[in-house]
Amino acid sequence: MSFPTRYEVQGAGSPETNGIYEFVALFNDRPYYRHTQGTAWLWFFSAPFLLKTYTGWYLSKRVG
Secondary structure, eight states: OOOOSEEEEOOOSSGGGOEEEEEEEEETTEEEEEETTSSEEEEEEEEEETTEEEEEEEEEEOOO
16 A cells, blocks of 8 residues: 655644644554644545444644
């Protein structure tokens, strides 16, 4: 399975998380990306809950 090497995030609600993210590795068979200008992370998740599986993008920023 191949994944894009870069993503651009715009309008994330926090200017610090907007920008370019580069592929780092896989985590639980899902891609995760690191912001090129800071400590923000982006990864694709898939989580089963009750009878449904939820998927989407998760943005995270390290604090401290």
